[in-house]
Amino acid sequence: MQRRLSTWLLLAPAGVWFAVMLVLPLCFVLVFSFGEREAAGGYVPAFTLEQYANLPTRGKAFLNTLILAPLGTLLSLLIAYPLAYFLAMRANPKWRTMLLILVIVPFWTSILIRSYAWIFILGGQGLPALIEWLGFGEVRLINTPFAVLTGIVYGYLPLMVLPVYVSLERLDKRLLEASADLGAPPLQGFLQVTLPLSLPGVATGCMLVFILLMGEFLIPAMLGGGKVFFIGNALVDLFLQSRNWAFGAAVAVTLVLIMLVTDTLYMWLMRRLGGAREDVSLM
Amino acid sequence: MQSPSANTETAPRPLIAEFRAATRRYGDVLAADALSIGIGRGEFLSFLGPSGCGKTTALRMLAGFETPTSGEVYLDGERVTEVPAYRRPVNMVFQHYALFPHLSVADNISYGLRQRRPRPDRAEVAQKVDRALAMVRLSGFGPRRIWEMSGGQQQRVALARAIVNEPKLLLLDEPLAALDRKLRREMQIELQTLQRQLGITFVLVTHDQEEALSMSDRICIMRGGRIVQSGSPNALYDQPVSRYVADFVGKSNFIDGIVTAQSGKDGQVETALGQRFAGRLSGSLEQGTKASLSIRPEQIGLTHAPRGGAEPVSVINRIFLGEHTEYLVRHATLGDLLVLVARQAEASEGGFAPGDAGFISWAPETGLILGQD
Ligand SMILES: Nc1ncnc2c1ncn2[C@@H]1O[C@H](COP(=O)(O)OP(=O)(O)OP(=O)(O)O)[C@@H](O)[C@H]1O
Ligand SMILES: [Mg+2]
Helix, strand or coil: CHHHHHHHHHHHHHHHHHHHHHHHHHHHHHHHHCCEECCCCCEECCCCCHHHHCHHHHHHHHHHHHHHHHHHHHHHHHHHHHHHHHHHHHCCHHHHHHHHHHHHHHHHCCHHHHHHHHHHHHCCCCHHHHHHHCCCCCCCCCCCHHHHHHHHHHHHHHHHHHHHHHHHHHCCCHHHHHHHHCCCCHHHHHHHHHHHHHHHHHHHHHHHHHHHHHCCCHHHHHHCCCCCCCHHHHHHHHHHHCCCHHHHHHHHHHHHHHHHHHHHHHHHHHHHHCCCCHHHCCC | CCCCCCCCCCCCCCEEEEEEEEEEEECCEEEEEEEEEEEECCCEEEEECCCCCCHHHHHHHHHCCCCCCEEEEEECCEECCCCCHHHCCEEEECCCCCCCCCCEHHHHHHHHHHCCCCCCCHHHHHHHHHHHHHHCCCCCCCCCEHHHCCHHHHHHHHHHHHHCCCCCEEEEECCCCCCCHHHHHHHHHHHHHHHHHHCCEEEEEECCHHHHHHHCCEEEEEECCEEEEEECHHHHHHCCCEHHHHHHCCCCEEEEEEEEEEECCEEEEECCCCCEEEEEECCCCCCCCEEEEEECHHHCEEECCCCCCCEEEEEEEEEECCCEEEEEEEECCCEEEEEEEEHHHHHHHCCCCCCCEEEEECCHHHCEEEECC
């Protein structure tokens, strides 16, 4: 009895929070998505699938998100893994904490300010000018998918590095000695021991970054300049600019559904890869 | 069972591995100090010593995880000093097993076979794995996950994972330390049987003297990175070269003093209080050097009535050990001594209870005068 009470007490704050801040708004959004737009903007109650039928008009935003979010996740992983590996396996333990803090330092300033910096770097006066000066011809970087990807990888790298680092750091180094002892050269040891055992960290990192990227709007807004836009940008536009709440709600519901499907698939895949380990979970 | 000199390195077998003045330094610490020893083919050799004496370091130099700071390591006649671990035909059973948690028992065992180039075919691997599993009495456990195995079973998986490769040398770093007493005893017997069956050379590291004594053909007693004595368990027990070795191998009583007389093998020790005891000299000890007279507990007789040259004691404690009874007795000047009385002797003499008075005596030739270092 006592135990049950304490269980409820433990869950109560988060439960109330989620009910009020998540479930309730989600219900509103769901209801809105079947409604109609008022002429002056806003919402008129109705029950119609019209908004969902209109989804293809925002096809570009869906397509961009569904290509650039996974691609950005993959790129972050490819850059983060070697870095995390270095930090966990090679870096002098004396410097390790210091280096880890350096990885997180970018978080100390707002992503907004950092994205402004990237606008200058990728803009006409920045890298392109340098490239032209070096004689490689005229290139455009800002407002391209490349610019958006750069911003994404830059912004989300720490989120990928940390979980991968944790899983590599926790790896029992004696396993690598055992691997070598059994005749596996270093590369084989990495492929057969380190990599599989770091998969949980990789899974966590990818999950974190991917989920956040699917809802991203700031980086495409600043570095994509209205040319490369995500679903997030479409939502900002629909809710705040054109005040088409019903259609916006339909787009939002669709995004949530896509996330549910991809995340479920992903978790299933990770469980398979992890060889049905009990502790596969997230880390 | 007494070899002419306890320290001669005349292994009768051809050498499978050898240290030649192998030294490993960590900063100021000499973890291995000019180790020189040959390991015979098919031998069961143990490194025995207290914590930090360099046993693991010696083993790791054989495995290829450590490169000697100076000196050489030979394997099967080849110089392998700088050869990395993955190129050495040597396998190790790690202290905490280091089994791969993401692989099944069978995949753990086949790991070494799967690293071979060209890769052996599946059927052959499966067959060898099955045979190794049978050898460690784990048939049918192949598909299991590592965490589904008990400590003793994991121990055996680690063993199977090493022997399946038919290494020239099997290295075992305190392989039984994590097991409880009974299981450890079982595994000791299994290891010995296995070693005889396979004919593989075993090098065992342990700080458990009983383990070393019961399993090894030969034991190297280590101290501060050096081998202070090596020889058969019997030789070490009967002819320790120093007080350190006598103390480490088996139990012993020590009477400290100074060598006051020596003639040939016989000598005499005089304690600070002027008591004199005769004994056999181990090695050459000059007159006037500090020495200890070592008397094994089973060499001392405990009687109710005084005999010639007997010393009076009072019984402090009695521990019944089945075939023997171990008494702790207190002597006015010699301090506390251990006495091991065989069951028959106790039956004829009658037992003692704590508080009883008694007399101890020993034959002078059973006392061994040892250097004190
Ligand atoms: N990687 C290392 N770095 C620094 N010093 C080390 C290292 N490995 C061992 N040593 C030192 O070398 C000495 C011998 O260590 P070693 O591990 O060989 O001892 P051991 O006999 O195996 O002890 P134990 O019974 O505790 O395992 C110790 O003083 C230890 O502190
Ligand atoms: Mg050790």
